[in-house]
Amino acid sequence: MKLAERVSQVAPSITLAIAAKAKAMKAEGIDVCSFSAGEPDFDTPNHIKAAAEKALAEGKTKYGPASGEPLLRNAIAHKLKTENNLDYKAENVIVTNGGKHSLFNLILALIEAGDEVIIPAPYWLSYPEMVTLAGGKSVIVQTTAATGYKITPEQLRQAITPKTKLFILNSPSNPTGMVYTPDEMLELAKIIVEKDILVVSDEIYEKILYDGTKHISIGSLNEEIFRRTIISNGFAKGYSMTGWRIGYLAGPLELIKATITIQSHSTSNVCTFAQYGAVEALSGSQDCVEEMRQAFAKRREVMFNRINTIPGLSCLQPDGAFYLFPDITKTGLTSLDFSNALLESEKVAVIPGIAFGADDNIRLSYATDMETIEKGMDRLEKFVKSKI
Numbered sequence: 001m002k003l004a005e006r007v008s009q010v011a012p013s014i015t016l017a018i019a020a021k022a023k024a025m026k027a028e029g030i031d032v033c034s035f036s037a038g039e040p041d042f043d044t045p046n047h048i049k050a051a052a053e054k055a056l057a058e059g060k061t062k063y064g065p066a067s068g069e070p071l072l073r074n075a076i077a078h079k080l081k082t083e084n085n086l087d088y089k090a091e092n093v094i095v096t097n098g099g100k101h102s103l104f105n106l107i108l109a110l111i112e113a114g115d116e117v118i119i120p121a122p123y124w125l126s127y128p129e130m131v132t133l134a135g136g137k138s139v140i141v142q143t144t145a146a147t148g149y150k151i152t153p154e155q156l157r158q159a160i161t162p163k164t165k166l167f168i169l170n171s172p173s174n175p176t177g178m179v180y181t182p183d184e185m186l187e188l189a190k191i192i193v194e195k196d197i198l199v200v201s202d203e204i205y206e207k208i209l210y211d212g213t214k215h216i217s218i219g220s221l222n223e224e225i226f227r228r229t230i231i232s233n234g235f236a237k238g239y240s241m242t243g244w245r246i247g248y249l250a251g252p253l254e255l256i257k258a259t260i261t262i263q264s265h266s267t268s269n270v271c272t273f274a275q276y277g278a279v280e281a282l283s284g285s286q287d288c289v290e291e292m293r294q295a296f297a298k299r300r301e302v303m304f305n306r307i308n309t310i311p312g313l314s315c316l317q318p319d320g321a322f323y324l325f326p327d328i329t330k331t332g333l334t335s336l337d338f339s340n341a342l343l344e345s346e347k348v349a350v351i352p353g354i355a356f357g358a359d360d361n362i363r364l365s366y367a368t369d370m371e372t373i374e375k376g377m378d379r380l381e382k383f384v385k386s387k388i
């Protein structure tokens with residue numbers, strides 16, 4: 001069979017593949033410690049499930065508008081206004097099948113052959129693949145631990161060409177957990193405005209922050225940057241709703257309308273009754289978000305301390321998300337060899353940094369229980385000691 005050329009240009013998602021492999025090994029009875037996919041281990045809070053169940057019982061089982069249920073679009077616009085200081089109307093919002101789908105819709109609506117998209121590395125692995133699928137060109141800007149894996153204003157300025165259309169900003173970051181300070185954001189915003197490019201702010205980890213760190217949306221800094229910003233977010237991480245597949249985009253009307261057109265010919269609406277669960281997530285008690293955040297904070301502490309006591313590994317302390325991104329260069333292994341050997345010999349699943357454009361690192365998700373973390377760290381220590 002002759003497949004379309006675009007298929008040969010992209011690879012399957014490594015995060016999903018390794019997570020599936022770890023799950024399959026567990027199902028075979030193998031004692032695997034999985035730190036692979038970034039998926040909270042908590043069940044979705046009961047009040048959110050109850051709201052979706054009620055909607056299902058009430059017959060909210062039909063097609064809805066491709067753009068999303070009006071109630072949810074309104075709730076999202078309200079959230080963006082009150083929590084993020086972003087002045088959007090419901091018509092500026094599209095409800096999508098998860099944060100990944102938000103970004104895919106956006107990139108498809110915006111990027112075409114010849115367009116460049118600036119992506120700081122380490123990056124979430126699906127960004128460049130989406131750009132490729134849309135026919136665009138990713139301009140990867142390498143960052144280092146010295147700048148906390150954050151792009152500097154000089155780096156952004158240098159990467160911009162007349163072909164640059166979009167800059168992808170992800171704070172808190174997957175895979176590093178780093179968070180841009182308000183001052184750093186402002187410096188980036190100045191360049192975006194001056195060069196008149198667009199920025200998509202992927203804020204999927206906004207609720208998962210530590211040590212008093214605050215989330216700032218770049219679009220809230222001033223009117224000029226607001227007009228050039230598109231917000232991508234969703235319910236998966238903050239509300240532990242990964243399998244529900246509900247995300248959203250907010251941005252300039254013309255662009256949101258274009259994504260609705262694309263969505264109307266691809267997925268249509270997001271599962272109707274599920275959207276009522278999302279309404280409850282936003283309008284109900286936020287205690288569940290804080291409880292999960294506190295659990296992540298404890299796990300971060302334990303995992304971070306353990307990793308930094310392992311000779312040969314070093315790790316920055318992240319301010320957000322639920323990932324650690326240790327440097328493994330002292331082991332002399334590539335990130336792929338390290339990850340494969342660790343899974344093979346110690347039954348510990350991690351994601352090789354190469355998937356995120358950083359071969360000196362591995363990514364560990366601590367969105368898992370403490371017992372797994374303690375056991376997994378013992379095994380990781382044994383493995384690294386055997387390599388150095």
Ligand code: GLU
Binds near residue numbers: 015100
């Ligand atoms: N975003 C999560 C991760 O990076 C889930 C898997 C995926 O979609 O890549 O692990």
